[in-house]
Amino acid sequence: MSTRKKKDPADAETVTPRRARAEKSAAAKPGAAASTTASARSRKKDETGKTPRPKRTRVTRVPVPEPSPVETLPVLEPVPEVAGAPGPASPWLGEHDLHFFNEGTHRRLYEKLGAHVAQRDGRRGVHFAVWAPNARNVSVVGDFNGWNGDADPLRALGTSGVWEGFSESAARGSLYKFRIDSLVDGRRREKADPFAIFAEQAPRTASVVWDLDYEWNDAQWMKTRWARNALDSPITIYEMHLGSWRHRPGGWSYGYRDIADPLIEHLQRHGFTHVEMMPLMEHPFYASWGYQVSGYFAATSRFGTPQDLMYLVDRLHQAGIAVILDWVPSHFPEDDHGLGHFDGTHLFEHADPRKGFHPDWKSLVFNYDRNEVRAFLLSSAIFWLDRYHVDAIRVDAVASMLYLDYSRGHGQWIPNEHGGRENLGAISFLRALNEAVYADFPDTHTIAEESTSWPMVSRPTSEGGLGFGMKWDMGWMNDTLAYFSRDPIHRRYHQSALTFRMIYAFNENFVLPLSHDEVVHGKGSLVAKMPGDPWQRLANLRLLLAYQWMMPGKKLLFMGAELAQPYEWNHDAPLDWQGFEASPQRQGIARLVADLNALYTSVPSLHERDFDGSGFEWIDCADAAGSTLSLLRWDALRSTPVMAVFNFTPVPRTGYRVGAPVAGHWRERLNTDSSLYGGTDMGNMGGVNTEEIPMHGRPVSVRLVLPPLAAVILRYEGDGGAPAITEW
Numbered sequence: 001m002s003t004r005k006k007k008d009p010a011d012a013e014t015v016t017p018r019r020a021r022a023e024k025s026a027a028a029k030p031g032a033a034a035s036t037t038a039s040a041r042s043r044k045k046d047e048t049g050k051t052p053r054p055k056r057t058r059v060t061r062v063p064v065p066e067p068s069p070v071e072t073l074p075v076l077e078p079v080p081e082v083a084g085a086p087g088p089a090s091p092w093l094g095e096h097d098l099h100f101f102n103e104g105t106h107r108r109l110y111e112k113l114g115a116h117v118a119q120r121d122g123r124r125g126v127h128f129a130v131w132a133p134n135a136r137n138v139s140v141v142g143d144f145n146g147w148n149g150d151a152d153p154l155r156a157l158g159t160s161g162v163w164e165g166f167s168e169s170a171a172r173g174s175l176y177k178f179r180i181d182s183l184v185d186g187r188r189r190e191k192a193d194p195f196a197i198f199a200e201q202a203p204r205t206a207s208v209v210w211d212l213d214y215e216w217n218d219a220q221w222m223k224t225r226w227a228r229n230a231l232d233s234p235i236t237i238y239e240m241h242l243g244s245w246r247h248r249p250g251g252w253s254y255g256y257r258d259i260a261d262p263l264i265e266h267l268q269r270h271g272f273t274h275v276e277m278m279p280l281m282e283h284p285f286y287a288s289w290g291y292q293v294s295g296y297f298a299a300t301s302r303f304g305t306p307q308d309l310m311y312l313v314d315r316l317h318q319a320g321i322a323v324i325l326d327w328v329p330s331h332f333p334e335d336d337h338g339l340g341h342f343d344g345t346h347l348f349e350h351a352d353p354r355k356g357f358h359p360d361w362k363s364l365v366f367n368y369d370r371n372e373v374r375a376f377l378l379s380s381a382i383f384w385l386d387r388y389h390v391d392a393i394r395v396d397a398v399a400s401m402l403y404l405d406y407s408r409g410h411g412q413w414i415p416n417e418h419g420g421r422e423n424l425g426a427i428s429f430l431r432a433l434n435e436a437v438y439a440d441f442p443d444t445h446t447i448a449e450e451s452t453s454w455p456m457v458s459r460p461t462s463e464g465g466l467g468f469g470m471k472w473d474m475g476w477m478n479d480t481l482a483y484f485s486r487d488p489i490h491r492r493y494h495q496s497a498l499t500f501r502m503i504y505a506f507n508e509n510f511v512l513p514l515s516h517d518e519v520v521h522g523k524g525s526l527v528a529k530m531p532g533d534p535w536q537r538l539a540n541l542r543l544l545l546a547y548q549w550m551m552p553g554k555k556l557l558f559m560g561a562e563l564a565q566p567y568e569w570n571h572d573a574p575l576d577w578q579g580f581e582a583s584p585q586r587q588g589i590a591r592l593v594a595d596l597n598a599l600y601t602s603v604p605s606l607h608e609r610d611f612d613g614s615g616f617e618w619i620d621c622a623d624a625a626g627s628t629l630s631l632l633r634w635d636a637l638r639s640t641p642v643m644a645v646f647n648f649t650p651v652p653r654t655g656y657r658v659g660a661p662v663a664g665h666w667r668e669r670l671n672t673d674s675s676l677y678g679g680t681d682m683g684n685m686g687g688v689n690t691e692e693i694p695m696h697g698r699p700v701s702v703r704l705v706l707p708p709l710a711a712v713i714l715r716y717e718g719d720g721g722a723p724a725i726t727e728w
Contacts (some may be wrong), residue, residue: 013184018466029129062402064519067523069423091120093128094595096158101131103370107436108653109379110297110387113162114195115209126170126209128178129155130193131372133161134138136183141190142206144169149179161372168357175206177337182344189344192294192337194376199282201301205337206462208301212387214310218317226443228273228322231469231509235554235609236597237324238272238666239515242280242303245559247574256308260315265388267321270562270590271597276324276394277318278516284335289516289571290326291396292333292363292564296380299388313389322391324447325384329377329433330397331363340364348373354414355423361409368401368425377429378436385441392445395468399451402425409681434467445469447511473510473553476501481518487531488627488649488709493622501551502621506613510553513546514561519569525566527589536650538564538585539679539709542592542672543646546711547650549596549646552609552616552631564589588678595677599670603715604635605642619659620696629660630696630705642669643714647706652682656704665689666702666714673707682707687714 029411031110040623093112100106113129118126138154138211144167145151150723152170154163158180170176177190182495192199227233243253246262254262267275280303282295290300299309313323332348334340351355356365369371384390405413416424427446428662434446448457448466451474459465483497530540541564549555560575564586567576600606608614619630627648630639643666645658649660662664667687688702704712 003461007598022233025572026367047691056470061602073176075719092116092118093129093157094164096437098157099161101162101375102160102371104374106375107378107382108386109375109442109633110195110197110383113195114193114297115170115176115207117209117211118166124171125168125346126174126177127150127164128170129162130154130178130195130348131161131165132163132178132180134183134343134345135163136182137181138163139179140165140167140170141179142170142174142177144171144176151442152462163666167331170209172209172211174209175200177206177210179342184344187344188342190337191342194296194339194342194348196295198284198306199301202282202284202286205284205317205335207295207296207298207328210306210308214309214314216310216314216336216389218314221317221320222389225317225322227392227595228320228446229290229443231315231611232608233273234601235274235511236272236600237274237275237276237511237554237556238267238270238394238559239278239513239556240559241278241516241569243286243570244569244571244574246577253303253343253574256312256548259303260312263312263538264315264319264321267316268319270594271601272321272598273601275323276323276390276556277326279326279328280398281327284333284338288333292329292331292361294298294333294338296376297383309389315491323389324394325388325390326391326396327381327384328396329366329380329429330400331358331365333363337720343607348376349408352414354408355404357504358407359412365400366377368429369399371514374432378433379435381437382440385444392447392469394447394449395430395433395582396449398430398448398457399454401430402452402454409627415708420596430466430468431461434469435461436627438467438469448472450474468509470509472507472513472515472556473501473505474513475504476510476551476553477513477515477518477567480547481514481529483648484540485529489629491648492624495621495627498629499618499621502616502618505552506611507618509611512548512551512553514548514558515556515557516558516569519558519560523568525564525565526561526569528568532650534585535678536709538589539650539673541589542677542679543648543709543711545589545592545596546644546670546672546713547646549600550606550631550642550711550713552611552633552722554610555600562593575703587678592672592677595670598667599713603640603642603669605633605640605715606635609634614638617661619645625679627674628653628656632661641716643702643716645704645706645712645714647708647710650708653704653706656706657693657695657700657701658704659694659698660690662716663692663700664719665717667717668674668712669715670713671707671710673710673711680707682710684712684714687717 001552055611080558097112132138139149140152141147141149152167154165156163175194180189181193192205195206198208200206227607247253279290280299281293282298282300283292284294285292299306316323332339342348344597350367358365364429367601381393402423403421416422446468448468448471450457450471456465456470458468461467473682474635479497483494509602527537527541562567563575563580563631565576617632619632621629630645632643668684671683673682674679684705688704690700
C-alpha cells in the first residue's frame with residue numbers, strides 16, 4: 001500500500017455541472033454534510049514532464065433506481081423476556097446476538113444491525129439498530145420524517161450498547177442517519193450507519209435503506225471454485241481500479257453493469273484467472289482509491305447499486321473468472337459522518353493517539369482489543385464473501401496492524417504488555433479473521449499485503465501462523481524492479497537482487513505483485529522504469545514479465561502493464577487505450593501477457609509447485625559476468641520439466657550451453673524476442689536436442705541461442721521430440 005497524504009488543492013476531483021448541483025443540494029439538506037476529509041491517498045504530480053497526461057475525466061454518477069416493492073419481508077414477532085439477558089427482549093436481536101456481539105465473536109452482524117426492511121403487526125417499515133453505548137438518546141432522522149429527531153426515537157437494549165427501533169415511515173430507498181446525543185461530551189452528532197449496505201453518492205453522506213435481493217446464476221461456479229482457488233492451481237491476477245480502467249464516450253467511467261462485457265472480454269483474451277478490484281466499499285474521497293473506507297458493508301454508489309455489483313460478480317463467475325476484493329481493516333478516515341468519535345467517545349478507534357491515529361495517512365486506527373470492534377470487522381469480511389459471492393479478500397496494510405511502532409518514532413508508540421512492539425490485539429484479530437473465513441468459506445482465500453519479514457503469515461494458526469492463504473512478496477517486487485531499472489552494463493554487479501529471493505521463496509505462499517503501488521507517485525509506469533532506447537525498454541518489459549511468470553508464486557499484474565502504458569497510473573483518467581491501439585509494439589506486450597498466461601495455466605510444471613521447493617531448481621545462477629540465469633520448474637510427478645533461460649543484457653549469445661536434467665528434445669515454447677511480441681525473431685528454430693556434454697552438474701546439455709534482453713522457455717518433450725504429455 002502506498003503512502004497516503006493530505007489532499008492537494010490541485011488534485012481536487014473535477015466538478016461538473018451535475019456534481020455542482022449535487023453539492024449545492026447536499027449543503028442545503030440537514031444531516032447530509034459533504035465530506036471534508038483531508039486524509040487520503042492522493043496522486044503525486046508528474047514531475048518528469050516527459051509524457052503529457054491525458055485529459056481528466058469524470059467518475060460515474062449512477063442514478064438510484066426508484067424503490068420497488070419488497071415481496072418477502074422478515075416479520076417481527078414479540079419475543080418473551082429472558083432472565084439474565086443484557087437488555088429488554090427484541091424481536092430482531094436475540095439474547096445470543098447481543099451476547100456474541102459483546103463477546104466479539106458474532107460474525108454476521110449485518111443480519112442484525114443497520115437498517116432492514118421488515119413488517120410488524122402486518123405493517124411495512126424498517127427496523128433500525130445501531131451500537132452507541134455512550135449515548136444518552138439515539139433517533140433515526142431521514143427524508144421520511146423530515147429529518148426530525150423526535151419522530152423515530154430508538155430504545156436501548158440494556159447494557160449491550162445497542163439501540164433499536166421500528167419506523168413505519170421508512171422504506172426501501174429512504175435516506176437516513178442516526179442522531180446521537182452523547183452522555184460524555186453532551187454534543188449531538190448525525191452519523192451514517194456503520195452497517196449501511198448502500199449510501200448516497202459522494203460528496204453526500206446519508207445512508208440509504210436498501211436490500212440485497214438478487215437472483216444469482218453462478219451456482220456451477222460456486223460448486224467448483226475450490227478447484228480454481230486451490231494452492232496447486234494456476235492463479236494469475238489482474239489488479240484494477242474500476243473507475244479508471246476504461247471510460248465511456250463523454251468521459252464518464254463505466255458502472256458495475258456496463259463494465260461487465262468489456263472487462264470479461266479483456267480478461268479472457270489475456271488469460272487471467274482472477275480479477276482483483278481495488279476497494280469498492282463506500283469511501284468519501286475518490287482520490288483515496290477506496291482505501292479510506294467509510295462504509296464497510298456498502299458497495300460504493302459511484303458505480304451503481306448493490307445489485308449492480310452483484311451482477312458484475314455474477315457475470316465474472318459465469319465467465320470462469322474469480323473475484324478478489326481489497327479490504328481495509330487497518331484504518332479509517334476522520335470524516336464527521338463516519339466512525340470516528342461515533343457516540344462522543346473513541347468507540348471504534350483507540351483512544352490513545354499513539355495507538356489510534358496513523359501519522360502517515362492522518363486517519364484513525366481500529367481498536368482491535370475491543371470486542372465489538374472485532375465483531376464489526378469480522379462481520380464485514382464475512383459479508384462480502386457471503387452476500388457478494390467474492391472468492392477472496394486481500395487485506396490491505398497488514399504490516400501497519402502488526403507493529404505498534406509502524407511509521408512512528410521514539411516516544412510516539414506504546415509497547416505491549418511484554419515490552420515489545422507487536423500489536424497483540426491486531427495479531428489476535430487477524431488470526432480470528434482467518435479462522436472465521438476458512439471455517440465459513442473454505443473454498444475462498446485471504447491474501448495479506450504484508451511488507452515485512454513477519455514469520456508464518458500464510459501458515460495455519462494451529463501452527464502459530466497468522467492463518468492467511470497467501471502473502472504478497474514485496475521483497476521480490478522491490479529487488480526485481482531495482483535490478484531492471486539498472487543499465488544492463490551494471491547488472492553484473494547486482495545478480496544477487498534476483499537470486500536472493502530463493503533463500504526464502506517457500507517460507508510463505510507468495511503472490512508476486514507488480515501492483516498499483518509501483519506505478520504512482522512519480523515512480524512512472526513499468527515500461528518507463530526500464531533503461532535504454534524505446535526498443536530496449538519494451539524488450540526489458542517483455543523480459544521482466546517472462547521472469548515474473550517463470551518464478552514460483554502466483555502472479556499479479558496491475559492494469560495498464562499489459563498495454564505497455566508509457567506513463568504512470570492516474571485515477572482521474574482511463575488507461576491509454578488510444579495509444580495502445582495505434583502501436584503494434586505495445587500490442588506485442590499484450591500478446592505476450594496472453595501467451596504467458598496460456599503457458600502458465602496449461603503446463604502443470606509452472607503452477608502445481610508454486611509453493612513447494614521441489615518444483616524449482618536453479619540450473620545456473622552464478623553467471624553474474626554474463627548477466628544470465630537459467631532455472632527448471634517441475635510438475636508434481638517430476639516428469640515434464642520446463643527450462644527458462646534469461647539474458648539480461650542487449651548482447652545476443654549464440655552457442656550458449658545449459659545443463660539439462662534429462663536427455664531428449666526440448667521444445668521452445670515461448671521466446672520473448674519473437675516478432676509477435678515486437679522482437680527480432682532470434683531463436684532456436686522451435687527446439688533443441690540434448691548433447692552428451694555434461695554441464696552445470698548435469699549429464700547432458702543443450703546449446704542455445706539467447707536473444708538480447710530476452711527469455712527463452714523450453715519444455716521437455718521426450719526422446720526424439722515425441723511429446724511426453726498431451727499437447728496444450
